[in-house]
Amino acid sequence: MINPKQSQKIVFFILLLLSIIVLVPVALIIIIIVKEGISVINFEFLFTAPKNGMRAGGIFPAIIGTFYLAIGTTIISLPLGIFAGIYLSEYAKDNIFTKIINLGIINLAGVPSIVYGLFGLSLFVIYLKFGVSLLSGCLTLAIMSLPAIITSTRTALQSVPQSFREVSLSLGATKWQTIRYAVLPHALPGIITGIVLSNARITGETAPILFTVSAFYLTRLPNSIYDQVMALPYHLYVISTQIPGISKNITYGTALVLIVLTLSLNLFGIILRIYLRHKKKW
Amino acid sequence: MKKLKEFIIEKLIFLCGISSIIFVILIFVFLVKEGIIFLKYVSIKEFIIGKNWYPLANPPQFGILPLIVGSLLVTLGAMIISIPMGIACALYIAEIVNPKFKDLLKSGVELLAAIPSVVIGFVGMVTLVPLVKNIFNLPTGLTALSGSIMLAFMAMPTIVSIAEDAITAVPKRYKEAALALGATHWQTIYKVILVAASPGIFAAVMLGVGRVIGETMAVMMITGNAALIPHSFLQPVRTLTATIAAEMGETVRGSDHYYALFAVGITLFIITFIINLIAEIYSNKIKT
């Protein structure tokens, strides 16, 4: 009969093991990709276009495409998301209507990425006739990023003390002036963290861009928002599943670039959040 | 003038505020717009219960049962792995680990969530799949099992982070009361804390399920894509998500296959909607 203290020790040890198992794969995945892919990384790989049916050359167009997608998505989702967050934090009352809005946000967050792809195809590509383009892709990805931006904005705003608002109002400010000058500036760091993390997610998404923007092989870089682009995650998918005879290292190298991009954005966001939490002045 | 400007801004803010509802409705509408036409070809009953998904055959068959079973099987496998491990990790972070390391561990888990699904699919494809093939002596390692294992890693961060929130939210006085009565830390955990946090943990699990069912790229690259009802975890399967992703590219717009894929999309939307609703109901219990 094991006494409770001993069974606690055993159980805690098992929990520790299991926790390690959760975290070890992160390290493993990163290590494997770095090990196999690093040999391919050089200037040519990063800054020139692919050759020979993707089997040689670089992935520059995919990098640029991913970059454009991120910027375009942020431009669309940022104002929309921030204003929505402002509404929820500063204007919405505690009633059924607000509950429904929150339900909407949660559902948007839960829609599978491939369903976003279908939606983007139906609304932007076909109905609005934007075609398979940067525009369609960015619009689709922007709606996908909304829940994250809205919730991080709302949280950041709610953490600004109510007393700031009261001081501003009692000096004769209107509600919007109060938000704009006494609340928003102090919520900005939290909002920026939200954007960074949202972008980190966008750069890695494949499913939503499959039918809305992605091209496999483009001979020139995009000139307008109506053009298709190549993107890193899609590129990785295609070369690892559909190009026979491609050098393993090139595939790993592409994965490496993608993972460096997403993980460093994520790391930046996480560190930013921790730093800001410690730096809070009130 | 100032008043006018402010009035316009506040109206804009309101519009953005309701945008989440607008977009959910929009998504549903535009899915249905294309998918509803499918009902011309196939009845709902045939669609959901039909055992054969042969869209390219002549005449084509559009039963999604094998796809549903595929999704469910992979999800089930992923949850069997990720639930115990996820809750264990959440417990460890919330209750046991030295608080100095809490931030570090939570960041580690977040980093796991940050790995794009296509990368997970790729790594799984080149490492896990051959491994499974060799260990079980199979014709191919592209199986539901491989998919479940990789997807478990995608569900775990969600489960860990939300379960950890739920466990941390249990009022300290419950814990203190149990300890004061002489319980060990572990006894307190499983008799008091886990019970109190169970609605939140349930919500975490539901959200994990939602994440896995909706996952596309990783499954597409590892589960084999055979649209047949599987009899074990060691067979290739096809999920609802992978079907859409793999076949839409080659479908002619306006063909019955095209509409069928939208119908699959609607099915997915409804399934995840329900899961999210359940999760939301239970996570509200964390707050009360």
Add this chain to the structure above:
Amino acid sequence: MVDTKIKVNKLNVWFSNQQIIKSLTIEIYNNEILGIIGPANSGKTTFLRTINRLNDTNDKFRMSGEILIDNKNIYDIDVTLLRKRIGIIFALPVPLPISIYDNITYGPKLHGIRKGLDEIVERSLKAAYLWDEVKDRLHESALMLSGGQQQRLCIARTLAVEPEVIMFDEPCSGLDPISTAKVEEAMVKLKQKYTLILVTNNVKQAARVSDRVAFFLMGELIEINSTEKIFTSPDDKRTEDYISGRFG
């Protein structure tokens, strides 16, 4: 002949179903310091916040009766202008986490003033008895000031928008005696230009500073009279009990 700055007629205030102020009728004269005393939960703070309509932001707030400033109903005036005319100093100093200079110019800038900001800052800080202590570090963060200095900063900040009435809600509750003395000194000086309402839990402070004193109990005005009369021979027994500390 005194003229009335603010007139309150049969004011009732409810938060949801709880009545906080009952049928309050009171007049506040120009250029006086009116002290309002009474135990906790007497409605004193609620009263102040109703005058400058700060309670409007609370969904559960309901009122009946009227409040007039210079004979105009406060609900007939644009609320931002009303709040400019009636300033409030809260119990805990709330410096905005920006520089001292920016704290003071925050108000004027809201109302469109772009020029002469330096003069406004100097004038306001001097009137709040804070200028000498901070004139060399105007661009430092306001959070670096001590509690007493922060409260005087809040006074200066309110003065910068040139109000007519200044309401003080237990302004010295968190301050040491020296800071308290400085704030009281500022208040007495301000009376020349402004009308002041001082809500305080510190009965002795009311005695030191006010011209008239009003005693609130459980949402009702029990008695209002000159400071001297209230503290030597109050009309109502409850007033006397409260002042002598028999309850609080």
